[in-house]
Amino acid sequence: MTLPEIAAATRDAALAEVARRARADGSYAARAEASAASVEATAWAAIGFAFGGAPRASAERAACAALVQAQAADGRLSTSPLHPGAYAPTSLALLAWNRAAPYAAARGAALAFLVGHAGERFARTAESALEIDPQLTGWPWIDKTFSWCEPTALALLALEVERRGEESRAAEGRRLLLDRQLPSGGWNYGNTRVFGNELRPAPEASGLVLAALAGRLERSAVAASLDYLARQAPRLPTPLALGWTLLALAAWGERPPASDRWLAQALARADRYGGYETAELALLAVAASAPHGILKGLASRAVDGNPSPEDGAR
């Protein structure tokens, strides 16, 4: 098989498994053995289906509609009704709705919520064991807690999809991410040095952050981090780390030639772990289908499922 054929096969197989987890109301379960609806899984299903072409268009629309139903009155989407503060899925929903007109009201409400909420700040003292700037705000995982790298990166992606990437919240989010970049390269959850010792990067965090920063910075500002990801890519067997790593490198124009083989191998490994999360499968599909990164990939697609020639000709 050629690399484009491998990529298409990975995308189709991953999305087929996602589709099997559909619920009657258009939402999706988080895992094959689960039955309850998951907001995160539903958002990722919609995002994945955006790259699935016409055969997945109807399912994409149904998932997007299910997200509208899951939205709270204040515009947020949360992991669970019992945990309204866990609102990171708000960013995912905006990626799923992908600036589509039918969801304009929902998008507006979600955007207003996102822009109006931020991670907690605290004053840095001379005795602080941390070397980050705690006055910079991005987005937290859970309301009323601190800003961390991955939810901030997800929010930045959402703002970019909505063409709000020039605004002050986005600019500060990027400053926060640069502040959290490890001196040796890469990102982890959101600390750099603690008690003077440099922490270690994680590929899933580094990839997500770099995907969010692409197109906004010169390569020189993140060179060590891109080099870190390029070294990690060949040895990553799992969807979350591999998917975000390859999407990041793709967004910076450095997608490794063997990417599609690695993605296919990761998909084939699902049984080793008892199957993948719906979100992980969708991420594999997106990484296999977005040779220029997730933002350019989404931008080139309409909600009605018609891919642009740009991606069809790979």
Place this chain on the structure above:
Amino acid sequence: MTDWVARARWNRRELLAAAAASAAGALVGCGSDRRPRVAIARADRYDVDLEPILRRALAEVGVGAREIAGRRILLKPNLVETSLGAGHINTHPQVVRAAAAALRSLGAASVVVGEGPGHRRDTLLVLEESGLADVLVQEKLRFVDLNRQPGFPVANAGGRSGLVRLTLPGLLAEIDWIVSLAKLKTHHWTGATLTMKNLFGLMPGSYYGWPKNVLHFAGLQESILDINASVRPQLAIVDGIVGMEGDGPILGTAKPAGVLVVGTNAPAVDATAARVMGIDPYALRYLAAADGWLGPVGAEAIRQVGETLASVVTPFQLVQGIPAHKALLDRDSGAGY
């Protein structure tokens, strides 16, 4: 009702009996000594058969087929993050293998391994890089990512942190016994991380964050107490074959201690493990607060069996510049704990 809820009441009766025995100052005979037992087993390496060592230790603390048969068991190792050559960060896969084998040999209905790493969202990658994935496959052990499990609320039985309720992963509703399978490590915020701190990994990141920042905002020490008050592990095991000293729980250096510490009461196990590290357990704020409530910390209230403490104690290096360690160093009078 699953044992990990019901057992809270049994533990209280045990505590009262232990306090009475301690107050009497008498070493009573085996039959009436109700103090929680903690076994120290010597184990110098990971590449030996650890199962019989663990089974003997379990027997020494009163855990055998009668207690285990038919139980659905969760093994909860400490998997934080991974780094090449730094196997001392996490509970060693061979200890997980041995624990699973021991419990299965005692008739457990099922053994599942579960963890919710606090720093890493790609749990599967942590499994691979730690070497645990290979053991899970070889031993046909199911793994559950606790970070992504739909949760269910329980009342906060501790009441120390201000959190009204705790959201536990759905798996716990299908489990009879929880085994906290920790690593013997220093910790730059809490002084040490042992079987009680290990239970942070039960709390799903979906509701608590990565890291579990909700618990940090609620108070680290208080959250440790509240989680342990609400979820009482039936078994606590510390992998101290090679622990971590210095700037734990991630960046410290490997410290061979050559022990497994095993017991049915987490504070008692933590106190004993701290003593192995040369740390006064009362200098660990969460342990001091747990004393007499969640379990005994004083040596006289714990029936320590197996190897003698004196034969295994090996002081762990602490860092003067880390406030939580300074508190331990300041407390060190050189006397026995």
